[in-house]
Amino acid sequence: MTKYLTFVLQLVLVVTYAQSNNELLIYNARIVQIETGVVEEGAILISGDKIKAVGSYNKLKRGVKPDRQVNAEGRYVIPGLWDMHIHLEGKDLVPDNKALLPVFLAYGITTVRDCASDLGEQVLQWRQEIADGELIGPTIYTAGRKLEGKNSIWKDDLEIENESELNEMLDLLDRYKVDFVKITENTLGGNLFLKSVKAAHERGYRVSGHVPYDLTIAELQAAGYTSVEHASYLLRLGSDEQQIKSDLTSGTITKAQAEEKYTGGFNQNLAIQKYKELGDAGLFVCPTLIGGRQLAYLDETNHKGDDFLNYLTDRFTSNYQWRIERMSNETPAQRQQRKDRYLLLRDQLPLIQQSGIRIIAGSDAAALNTYVYPAEALLQELAIFQEAGLTPLQILQNATLNGARYFDATDKTASIAKDHVADLVLLNENPLSDVGALRKIHSVVKFGRYFSREELDEMLRQARETKQQLDAQRK
Ligand SMILES: [Zn+2]
Structure with missing residues (x-):
């Protein structure tokens, strides 16, 4: 029995660790509420592939490791x-x-x-x-x-x-x-x-x-x-x-x-x-x-x-x-x-x-x-x-x-709200004044995974390289 309890406790610890390790906090953000166009300043807490909470940094930062926090520096966040x-x-x-x-x-x-x-x-x-x-x-x-x-x-x-x-x-x-x-x-x-x-x-x-x-x-x-x-x-x-x-x-x-x-x-x-x-x-x-x-x-x-x-x-x-x-x-x-x-x-x-x-x-x-x-x-x-x-x-x-x-999925995705899929784009400019801002991407979050500008550029570089390789193979 004790053995079993210890095992369960260990399991809970492992799961909790994995979850907290999995958390991501984007703060100092201008969050675009897509239904209304209202822009809220605050933070987005992501856990796994979902948004866990949207609110103030001080409330949400607890337990999130510093290296899992992204300072948006006032950038705009859209779905x-x-x-x-x-x-x-x-x-x-x-x-x-x-x-x-x-x-x-x-x-x-x-x-x-x-x-x-x-x-x-x-x-x-x-x-x-x-x-x-x-x-x-x-x-x-x-x-x-x-x-x-x-x-x-x-x-x-x-x-x-x-x-x-x-x-x-x-x-x-x-x-x-x-x-x-x-x-x-x-x-x-x-x-x-x-x-x-x-x-x-x-x-x-x-x-x-x-x-x-x-x-x-x-x-x-x-x-x-x-x-x-x-x-x-x-x-x-x-x-x-x-x-x-x-x-x-x-x-x-x-x-x-x-x-x-x-x-x-x-x-x-x-x-x-x-x-x-x-x-x-x-x-x-x-x-x-x-x-x-x-x-x-x-x-x-x-x-x-x-x-x-x-x-x-x-x-x-x-x-x-x-x-x-x-x-x-x-x-x-x-x-x-x-x-x-x-x-x-x-x-x-x-x-x-x-x-x-x-x-x-x-x-x-x-x-x-x-x-x-x-x-x-x-x-x-x-x-x-x-x-x-x-x-x-x-x-x-x-x-x-x-x-x-x-697709009747507004309760699951496409807005920045609790329990929605964490698919986000951070923009350097305000997309509500000009959609040209969609070209000024700072970073992207897909299923809760954060891609920095450097990582996005690396993805683009790899795609260009694949094109060249495929062209060369086919000559
Ligand atoms: Zn078509």
Whole structure:
């Protein structure tokens, strides 16, 4: 009995020691309360991977070793950023993508939503390894692989032709334990598309994706669509969607003609009214504007000197070429139209924000998306949000809190509060006056682990080195 008691006591001591050793105190900080934008001066006590308390230094410092205390020297602390639309893709780009995972952290991005790819199973494995602390990178939410029709242009989609195949594929996604379901419209017709949304929704999934020409956004939303990927689809709300849809389904017009009708007329008042209806219904949208901007201004931009190319292997960026070549044949009028569309879309952002549609910030960074760089593109996206007229607080909320809202996880993550996951970014400048401050990173905390500026720089250096090694091996 005594032996047993001694053992228990020893165990308690060991556990207590491990915990106190595991504690981290960030003090002298300006803590940004992301729901309100209120800035509180104080300290954050972290234990393990969670925030244990937020309060005064004198109260929280007890028992925390001096070498586990970080003096923030008045710096701003925000929740880690969420990039709500990326693709870790390319079966021949596994080490390339893997080497970029720590780069997200170095950019202050502590969570990503992977919107499906041909690397689906690989991404599921990385999701687990990161969650288990075996791999350094952002928390991954993933759709695994996405639903499509037969012979879609994308690699490794889950191609379906009827409801029984749909159910088989949903069974597969159940086994994958995906975090949401993604559906696109390359070859998937409206009927089965809508059935897919309903079936995935009935299984309890959040459902996201593109918008086929033969469905309206309101129909998708009513069937259980959580989010529309790419705000460009929302421009359709400025036209008579219902009419164009029925003309298309009756065979009066082709898809190309439907697109012409959508680009030909845009009624701002009608769009605002529709935004409001979808906002009231609780729709999310992930705008992904940066990709469109990169393409719209390709003719006036020299990307050769882009610093981020130092992180991307030649094989990775070789995927950029097809789009560049395709676009080189565009006429001046087509180029101008592209710019006009981009600006129209950008200027919708404050209206979308006001309508109550919840914006989730995402870059669509992917090897197939020309000059949409992993990590870097999210900061560019947020700069566009600011250019469009969103306030820095709205932008920060869209890039943190709304991600957690999307996954119904606001009680666990994305704010600086007790029992929330300790994912934090310390900034040298005030992000509430200019989101450019997101580039002034002093340090990052991921799952309670502190990464100093030196460690972040070392992570970046290693990613550049891996790029060079992979390029050399492949020559
Ligand atoms: Zn995408």
